[in-house]
Amino acid sequence: MSAAEFLRDLIRLQALPGQEAALRERVLQEWRTLGFEDVQADSGGNALARVPGREAGPAWLLLTHLDHVHEGDPALWEHPPYEAVLQDGVIHGRGAVDIKGPLAAQTYALARLLEQGERPRSDVWIVAAAEEETGGSGAAYLVAHPPGEIGAVIVAEPSSNQLMLGHRGVARVRVQLQGRAHHASLALKDENPIFALAELLKRIEALTFPDFPVTGASTLTVTQLFTDSGSENLTPNAVTAILDWRFNEDDAYNKLVLEKLLEGLPARGELSALWTPEYTPGFVTEPNDPLARKVLPYAARFHAEPGVWRFATDGRYTANAGWPTVGWGPGNEGLAHTTKEAVAVADLEAYSAALAELLGQESPS
Template identity: 30%
Template sequence: MYDILNTMAHDVRDDVIRFAQQLVQTPSISGQEEALAQLTVKTMNELGYDEVFVDDMGNVVGIVKGEGSGPNVMYNSHMDHVSPGEESNWEYPPYGGVVDGGYIHGRAASDVKCGMASQIYAGHLIKKSGIKLQGDFIYTGVVQEEPAEMFGMRWLMDRTFKERGITFDVMISSEATSMDLYLGHRGRAELEVTTYGRTSHGSAPWLGVNAVYKMMPVIEAVQKIAETLPEDDFLGRATIALTIIGCSPGALSIIPDKCMVSLDRRLVRGEEREDFIGPIQEIIDDLAANDPDFKAEVALRTVEETSYRGVSDMCEKYMHAWAIEKDHPMVEKCVLALNAIGQKPGFGRWDFGTDASYVTGVLGIPSIGYSPMEEHYAHTPKDRCSIENIIKATAGNAAIAYAIAG
């Protein structure tokens, strides 16, 4: 059966590549994914999925139903992408979906539309081959992954799947892995630190309290914290980085009474809220104890997100670290399946974050990354994906489903 999947993937090669081009040619910046959702729904219906629907948030779900007696496997891609930026930096049009040199070129080709095409067509291979899975093959395309709050995924898990009684035993993420199996990544928290002062005329600074100057010792202390953060044997070192700084009123001839910085804190396994907020609060408390004019606060950043279907919610900028082991039964099944079709995947981890932070880091359901895309092209003007990898990943995703749910 594995050999048949390889052959079938090559038989639908032109269709898969054409679909991947269509995906790249369909802009879907975060919060504007409706056209892409409609394209994927239309395609899955044409490919014979047993059930296809869009939930209230705007997430897309397609199911090839099994017999109900085995594990269910969920394939996941996010539908949104980041801005192309300045088009003059691109060799190929960002929404052209141009095929050249063995690659599909364009924004989101590597994050994650070519992986999406390989997942959706893997369900088609299962259906067309006549394989009777014991469990379900579930494809999910979620909204607004890029803002890093897991907005679409949380809704899909906590509402849509619960209301419809949909469950799964493992998630296969299409985030870029260069055909290897990725088993985790660090978490992320975005902290906001604010120092407060008092305005005065710029010609008489002694009459005010400059909030920017009050931020300076905070920044120095944060740099020292960076040297003491823990390290994970697999995920690497926890980090902290200042990414944004601003002040208000932010006008000429007026001393600022507020200064704000954003701290990007990358987390390793075992770190909880107190581990990344507590040290910053200690810095604030120590400075306040020695300076009567020092006033500051730290908070986990919270933002309001609204989906293209009008659903809004307040979202914390907080993602859990997670990892699963190489000898996990689901990982071993993936390796056996890929070996059976001639692929020899290695193991790795992502530098960036994914929605698996919620699925695995919060819900405890194992996630495994498997994708034709390469991480170093993501978010760059060289965004692209190997055509050969897309076809191999189509067969690979179908083989994984057969090994786990078959």
């Protein structure tokens, strides 16, 4: 089997967060067939396995995840989301780039070494974590229960095979603006929370954040709105706004920003505790970091310079655990979570070849 064939098998298995069992078993089966060792599912729902290296010392960790987002309305897809259509060298379907393509590519990087009768220079743990899409419970379990001494991590989220040096943190905040329901004909603006919402939106629009090295500036935007009004001629008692916050700053700064946004408004909202699914920091690996310098020559075959992800990954957990972490994976990140999700077979194969070469020649420390 090849990375492309394995990916097509994976796409045919739906694996929404918390519903990854069938996919996990298929992944474990493939790893056993390929001759990986210590193949197992841990108590956090993760799939993991080890390929022993030639030298003693800390191990590489290759990290993806099992779950993917819902496919939405299948009628909006050119190709059915779970049929894994292969057309003109491109595989289509939910999870093609996020995350089954990178999972297949990392798997077959290791398979490539074993098929050539070789071993990686250092031990390699490969992990497909559970529930990444809903906050990373699998990765949280992994760093609390590491399978061995980890020297460096390569997170294979889609990056078009570009080295990635991190991403911003992510917080989701529920803000409730309170008013008093009344007949629309009264037009009591001071009691209609939608007018308070309008002021909040203006404040968010005017908000600016300082630019940060590597990751750029933070962003804050509104993604969803809900009211409790059940009639077109009745104003609501309350409006709830969901804020999506991609941040670089620390917790104290973020709380101050939120406080100023809500100041004087009939509103309440707060950040949850850090390292809960609603509020996790990002991570940054500096360009001159030893791990970045080690991986870049292999990734530079595709992109000369490193970048950063716009979205969050499980790398936030591994970096916070003190494990040097970079990102590097096949697939266009702009196609993730869309109805056009697809990945070129050539990109999978090129990534697998470059990663196999790195693992065969480099130690993580």
